Amino acid sequence: MMHNLTIAEQIKGLKSRDFSSLELTEHYLSRIDDSELNAFISVTSEQALTQAKMADSILAKGNASGLTGIPYAHKDIFCTKGVKTSAGSKMLDSFISPYDATLSEKLNSQNMVMLGKTNMDEFAMGSSNENSYYGSVKNPWDTKKVPGGSSGGSAAAVASRISPFATGTDTGGSIRQPASLCGITGLKPTYGRISRYGMIAYASSLDQAGPMTRTAEDSAIILNAMAGFDERDSTSANKSVPDYTKNLSKSLKGLKIGLPKEYFSEGLDKGVERVIIQAIKDYEAMGAEIIEVSLPNSMNAIPAYYIVAPCECSSNLSRFDGVRYGYRCDDPKDLNDLYLRSRSEGFGDEVKRRIMIGAYALSAGYYDAYYLKAQKVRQLISEDFKKAFKEVDVIMGPVSPTPAFELGSIKDSVSMYLADIYTLSVNLAGLPGMSIPAGFSDNLPIGLQLIGNHWSEELLLNTAHQFQLKTDWHNASPVD
Amino acid sequence: MTWETVIGLEIHSQLKTKSKIFSGASTAFGATANTQACAVDLGFPGVLPVLNQEAVKMALRFGLSINATINKNSIFARKNYFYPDLPKGYQISQFEIPIVGNGVIDISLEDGENKIVGITRAHLEEDAGKSIHDMYDEFTAIDLNRAGTPLLEIVSDPDMSNAKEAVAYAKKIHALVQYIDICDGNMQEGSFRCDANVSVRKHGDKLGTRAELKNINSFKFLEKAINLEVERQIDILEDGGSVVQETRLYDSIKNETRSMRSKEEANDYRYFPDPDLLPVAISEELLLEIKKSLPELPTEKKLRFVEKLGLSSYDAEILTSQKEVADYFEIIINKGADAKLSANWVMGELSAALNKNQVEINDSPISANELFSLISRITDSTISGKIAKDVFKLMWEGNGSVDEIIEKQGLKQMTDTNALESIIDDVISNNLDQVQQFRDGNLKLLGFFVGQVMKATQGKANPKQVNQILNEKLT
Numbered sequence: 018m019m020h021n022l023t024i025a026e027q028i029k030g031l032k033s034r035d036f037s038s039l040e041l042t043e044h045y046l047s048r049i050d051d052s053e054l055n056a057f058i059s060v061t062s063e064q065a066l067t068q069a070k071m072a073d074s075i076l077a078k079g080n081a082s083g084l085t086g087i088p089y090a091h092k093d094i095f096c097t098k099g100v101k102t103s104a105g106s107k108m109l110d111s112f113i114s115p116y117d118a119t120l121s122e123k124l125n126s127q128n129m130v131m132l133g134k135t136n137m138d139e140f141a142m143g144s145s146n147e148n149s150y151y152g153s154v155k156n157p158w159d160t161k162k163v164p165g166g167s168s169g170g171s172a173a174a175v176a177s178r179i180s181p182f183a184t185g186t187d188t189g190g191s192i193r194q195p196a197s198l199c200g201i202t203g204l205k206p207t208y209g210r211i212s213r214y215g216m217i218a219y220a221s222s223l224d225q226a227g228p229m230t231r232t233a234e235d236s237a238i239i240l241n242a243m244a245g246f247d248e249r250d251s252t253s254a255n256k257s258v259p260d261y262t263k264n265l266s267k268s269l270k271g272l273k274i275g276l277p278k279e280y281f282s283e284g285l286d287k288g289v290e291r292v293i294i295q296a297i298k299d300y301e302a303m304g305a306e307i308i309e310v311s312l313p314n315s316m317n318a319i320p321a322y323y324i325v326a327p328c329e330c331s332s333n334l335s336r337f338d339g340v341r342y343g344y345r346c347d348d349p350k351d352l353n354d355l356y357l358r359s360r361s362e363g364f365g366d367e368v369k370r371r372i373m374i375g376a377y378a379l380s381a382g383y384y385d386a387y388y389l390k391a392q393k394v395r396q397l398i399s400e401d402f403k404k405a406f407k408e409v410d411v412i413m414g415p416v417s418p419t420p421a422f423e424l425g426s427i428k429d430s431v432s433m434y435l436a437d438i439y440t441l442s443v444n445l446a447g448l449p450g451m452s453i454p455a456g457f458s459d460n461l462p463i464g465l466q467l468i469g470n471h472w473s474e475e476l477l478l479n480t481a482h483q484f485q486l487k488t489d490w491h492n493a494s495p496v497d
Numbered sequence: 498m499t500w501e502t503v504i505g506l507e508i509h510s511q512l513k514t515k516s517k518i519f520s521g522a523s524t525a526f527g528a529t530a531n532t533q534a535c536a537v538d539l540g541f542p543g544v545l546p547v548l549n550q551e552a553v554k555m556a557l558r559f560g561l562s563i564n565a566t567i568n569k570n571s572i573f574a575r576k577n578y579f580y581p582d583l584p585k586g587y588q589i590s591q592f593e594i595p596i597v598g599n600g601v602i603d604i605s606l607e608d609g610e611n612k613i614v615g616i617t618r619a620h621l622e623e624d625a626g627k628s629i630h631d632m633y634d635e636f637t638a639i640d641l642n643r644a645g646t647p648l649l650e651i652v653s654d655p656d657m658s659n660a661k662e663a664v665a666y667a668k669k670i671h672a673l674v675q676y677i678d679i680c681d682g683n684m685q686e687g688s689f690r691c692d693a694n695v696s697v698r699k700h701g702d703k704l705g706t707r708a709e710l711k712n713i714n715s716f717k718f719l720e721k722a723i724n725l726e727v728e729r730q731i732d733i734l735e736d737g738g739s740v741v742q743e744t745r746l747y748d749s750i751k752n753e754t755r756s757m758r759s760k761e762e763a764n765d766y767r768y769f770p771d772p773d774l775l776p777v778a779i780s781e782e783l784l785l786e787i788k789k790s791l792p793e794l795p796t797e798k799k800l801r802f803v804e805k806l807g808l809s810s811y812d813a814e815i816l817t818s819q820k821e822v823a824d825y826f827e828i829i830i831n832k833g834a835d836a837k838l839s840a841n842w843v844m845g846e847l848s849a850a851l852n853k854n855q856v857e858i859n860d861s862p863i864s865a866n867e868l869f870s871l872i873s874r875i876t877d878s879t880i881s882g883k884i885a886k887d888v889f890k891l892m893w894e895g896n897g898s899v900d901e902i903i904e905k906q907g908l909k910q911m912t913d914t915n916a917l918e919s920i921i922d923d924v925i926s927n928n929l930d931q932v933q934q935f936r937d938g939n940l941k942l943l944g945f946f947v948g949q950v951m952k953a954t955q956g957k958a959n960p961k962q963v964n965q966i967l968n969e970k971l972t
Contacts, residue, residue, distance in 0.1 A: 096543045109542065116536050118543055215543040222772035250545050251774050329772055332575050335586020336540040340639070352637075356579055379577070379767035388769055 019044050020178040021494070024087055024235040027181060031076055031086045038076065038086030042069035042130050045088050048179040049132060054155045054164075056174040058093045059101050060133035068130040075128055084127040084242055090180035092171050093134035094141055095226075096215040097121050104217045105137040105149040105167075108337045108344045108363035118215020119247045120184065120226055127242055132180055136170030139365045140334065141191055141219040143167050144436040145427065148367045153424055156199060157495040158461055162421035165195030165436075171229045172199035176462075177496050182230040182239055186216060188223045189322050190416070190440025193452035196229055197416035197464025200454045200493060202481065203229045204236045207471050208447035209254035212247030218333040220326035221252070223444040232491050233453065233481035237261035240474060256472065264475050265482040270304035272480065275409030277312040280439055286419040288458025293415050296455040296465045299487060300413070300480075310405040310412065314397040318441040319434055321398065324378050324391035325445070330368075331375025337363065370430060399446040402470075411480050412468040415439050416452040420461035439466060449474050453481045454490035462493070500697045500734075502727050503704060504663045505617075505655035508670055509648050510680045511624070511688040512555045518623050518647035519546030519589060526686050534626075534641035540584030545773050548573075552647040553777060555679035556596045556621050557787045559649060562677050562794050563616055565600025567784060570776040571620075577767040581639050582626035590650075592768045595620030596777060602673070603796055604665045605814045614666050615654030621777075622648050649679070655694065655704070660723035664716050667691050668818065671716075672795055676820045684714050691719055695726045697734065705730070706740040710754055713747050722747035726754050798823055806836035815844055821858045828865035834872045842872055846889050863892050870899040884908050884956050911958045914966070917950075920958070921966050924949045935971055943967060 019041055022030060030036055042065050049060055065088065072086035096102050096114035098121070103109045117125065124131070138148040146154040146169025154169040156162040157177035164173040171183030172195035185192040187205035196203025204227045211226040218224060228239035241262065246255040276297065281290065301307055339345035339359025346362055349355035364372070378387035405412060418438055427433045443450040448471060452464035465484075469477040485491050517524055520537035537544045560567050574592035597619035604612050626644035630637050651670060657663040671689055674680035682689050691714075696707035710726055713719045725747075730740050744763070745754040793801070795817045802813035817823045822843065829839045847868065851858055863871075871888060874880050880888060880903060891902045903909055911917060924946060925932055935942040943964070950963045 096541075102542065104542070112542065114543075115541070213543075214545050217542040218773075220772075249547060251547055252545075252772070328769060332577050332587050332767070332769070335577060335579065336542070336584060338579060338581075338586060340581050341539060341584065342541070352581065376767060379769055381765045381767075384767075384769070 020048060020181075022181075023232050024084075024181050024230065024238055025232075027087055028083060028238075032081075038069040038072040038088075038130060039066065041086065042066060042088050042132070045132055045180060049174075052177060052179050054157055054160070054173045054177055054179075055152050056136055056154050056170040056177070056179065057090065057133045058103055058105065058136050058149075058151045058170070061100055061131055062133075064100070065130050065132050068128070072128045072130060082127045083238065084124075084129050086128065086130060088130040088132050088181055089124065090132050090135045090171060090174045090183040091121065091124075092168055092184045092186060093137055094186055094217045095121055095184060096217070097131070097134065100134065102134070102217070103150070104141070105139040105151060106364065106368070107150040110150065110344065112343050114215075116215065119212035119249060120243060121215060123242060123245075135168070135174055135183055138167035138169065138191075139368050140217065140330070141167040141186055141188055141224075142330070142367050142371055144190065144194055144433055145422070145424075146170065146195070147424065148365055150365060155424070156421045156461075158200065159421065161423055162461065163198065163424050165198035165417070165421065167191040167195075168203075168229060169195045172196055172201055172203070175199070175201045175229050175231060176494075178494065182228060182235060184226060184243075185229040186219075186224055186226050187440075187444065187450075188219050188225075188326060189444050190437040192227045192229060193416050193440050193450055193464065193466060194437060196452040197466075198421040198462065200462025200464070200490070200495070201229060201231055202233055202236050202454065202491060203227065203452045203464075204240065204474070204477070205443065205450045206240065206244065206474055207254075207449045208444075209252055209256075210449070210472075210474070211243045212245070212250040212253045214247055214249040218329075220329040221333060222329060223322075223326060225444070233451075233478050233485050234262065234265060236451075237265060237478045237482070240478070259475055261475055261478055264479045267479050267483075268304065269300065269480060269483050272300075272305040272411065273409040274300055274305050274307050275310035275405050275412040276307060277310050277315065277405070277412060277414055279312050279315045280414035284418050284435070284438070285415060286458070289415050289417070289419060289463050292456035292458055292463040293413075293465055296484070297413060299484065303483060303487065308409050310409060312398070312401040312405060312442065314394065314401050315442045316438075317394045318398060318445055319438060321391040321394035321445060322437070322441040323374070323434060324387050325395065327371040327375030328379050328388050328391075329375070331372045331379065334364075334368070334372055339363070367430065395445045398442050402442070402446045402448060402468075406470040410469075410476060411473075414466050414468075416464040416466040420458050420463060443468055447471065449477055451477050451481055453484060454493065455484075455488075456490055457493070462490070499700060500727075500731050501700050502658055503655045503696050503698065503707075504657035504659070504723060505694040506653045506657070506663060506667060507692040507694070508651040508653075508667065509624075509690040509692075510651060510670070510674050512552050512647040512649055512679055513681055514549055514551045514555065514647050516549060517645035518549050518552045518621065520645055522645065524646050528642055530638070530640040531642060534644055538584065538641055538645040540586070546589060546771075548774060548777065549647060552621055553596070553779075554783075554787060555647075556619065556649050557779065557784065558677045558679055558791060559619055559651070559674065560597035560600065561784070561788055562673060562791060563597075563600030563602050565616065565619070566598030567779060568594050568596055568598055569779050570594070571596040571779075572776050573621075573771045573774045574768045575771045578764045580625065580628075581637065582628045582641070582644065584626070584641060584644060588623060588625060589771055589774070590622035591620035596779075602666070602669055604662070604669045606665055607661060609811060612656075612662065614656045617652045617654050619649050619651045622650055624648050649674075655696075660720040660727070663693060663723055664720050667716060667719060669795075672818050672820065676795055677791060687714065690714060693719065693723055693726075695723055695730070696740070697727060697730045705734075706742050708740065708742070708754075709744045710747050711744055711757065718747060718749050721749075721752060722754060725752070729754065795820075795823075802836075806830065808836060808840055812840045812844065816840060819858070825858050825861075825865045829869045829872065832866070832869045834869050835876060838875070839869075839872055842868060846886060850889075850893055862895060863889070867892060867899065874899055874903065878910055878912065878959060879903060880908055880910050881956065881960055884910070908957060911954050912962060914962065917958060917962055918966055920953050921946075921950055921963070921970060924953065925970060932971065943971075946971070
């Protein structure tokens, strides 16, 4: 079946006319139609079919780029011209973007086919996808379980093979954690690798887009299309983009893998730990050297993150005021009422909580104690990694302390925040990180996290790909 | 009891960039509402700011022209507050580390004395849009054309001690930003706006509580508003009360200041570094390039006018206080006209005519070249200075060139000695009484005779010759 093919295989299939982009697109659209996971907020069937026909004509002329005609699902945080862009929020339920995000433009320029926009935690705030205005997404491995978040719709779509790949964004783990919980491959590149222009901001200094695919090879193919400097984003790096597929087959002999002792302590689920330890052993068998490292400040990542991210979001989300676009309350009696009710009614609880935390932490008299202190912790976390990367090439550990949990089972925010304990530091330090399928616990997929130094995506993809050549976890499917 | 006034100014100077400080939208004034605001200016979801390098260069031009410290890595910060004409819910400004640090400027006071005023800082920021409250009954209209326009906020030290000094300082900055071509200085269009921080104290005391006066868009209003505020504060203090720290609005129609908001009501702006923008890195090369591109500054020009042209310090100050005036004046003297005479004409007749008709010097109906021709006709004795004033008037009204007017009106000076002698003989024989008085020692009567000769010649007689002949004939 076409949906079991990887992107690499689909590219070959399209080139050799085994199937057309239109057939591929129709196939996925019908699978989306049959899906009950609630992975999509919008399905753009009509536009997809038009794009597929266009792709087919380009393929027929023989001047197609590598990804022409490949369908994908776009996280609903990326602005897409003429298409609703909601960020999972009631606030933007009526928002049709007048422009394309740079990432949307890049994928369009390859004549790819957008199937629709995926469900997500509101404004990317959440670890279970339960904070979406459009309802929870279900985990394809067990529909009573969460898919993770915030890119839960993207992860569920790729895992259930209703899209060959999906875009995601990762501010504190939002690509890696759902990838882990749904058993797919997710890559959060180095901060600045992919343009943030047109990606609705949650926490600007942490947000980074990335590919969510089934395999590391596919991630490399997609990252090639996504990465690059954008003059519209001052924080994007003016740094050349290598061909990420080039070094996939390099041997891992002599690779130094660091295991942070702090990542294997209390709080880590035994089943998860067992899977991670086994994966490390597999790497050892491939010739890698395992070294214990220490990231002493990593446990401060949660408090630091939950200051920095709310501070930035309290400001980033100020523009949603009911004045120019998006949700506006009925019959405001004055300006204050317009602001108060539009924002109270338009935002969900978790978003409001983070806005309030951030506004408080930035207030006069508290700024030094919270924001500045959190920035200092951030610096310490970066230095921990810097030190570790003097000794090792890649750091490995769990992505999530537990497998996917029951929908509705975590009721308090702080417990939910702990779900990101192993992923937050990577964002705070601006490093690239990956989650790759490494096994199962209680029939639920477990992801292994790979963390690299800045701009080491090639090495991470190589490390992941080699694992996938030796193991079969990435091919496990929750569907036929 | 004597009170001492302490004034500091915050000047918002709109930079002359073609596009906005963080977007590519045009900054041109007067376009249809909301046609010059792109997705970035409108604060759409997902958009990001990109710093306009021209704005940075302009800020550096200012910094270098006041000998300021330039911060090699300045930081943009977000100033958070809600208002409908502020689309993002925050203004991007500079807070802790502005691009321009401490500098100084020399101002000239009315008594001819100079005073050095410190400049605390100058920072880059974006302007907000405009709220129009009187267009609809139940709504406020928002025009976002101005949103994102680059501003340089220039903050002075509290160095001014009266309204006149504050005005002199503001005028000096106004002239400077135009000299260095970073602001058009148009106060009506809001390109140059002043806020004044005013407090009073008894001599030797620590600083009093200040009020910030906003919404002042002319130098005249600045002076009035400060004087009103000083009076108000002194009245309060003399009645045993205390001044409240607040923002006050100057109402030019009622000529009063009134409270806008007190310190307690003031926003907590929750400043923090904007994570969308990198620190503004300034290289030595860029600074050097900008230093080289700076024109002669007013202070340098004034010094040159005094030292090289022999003008008085007072004249040089007036001529350099506006770039356009200095440029006009320099065209004349560069063609070889006498500096002092040219200065008198520019500051005298020309300036009076411009003021009377409310015309800017760049729009003067008499160009610098034409005024040069007129001055040349005085120095080559074709016409007298007095006749020249009549010619000036005719030129202003558009009656042709200097020479055409002299020719047409027959204004050419009489220099024929024989003719003059015969006229003078007539004057003497018609005024024998006065001749006797003159010869008896009333030498002041010489002026009377000159006047008579001028009357007889319709002012065309060469005054020097007339004086000479009269002296010969009367003694």
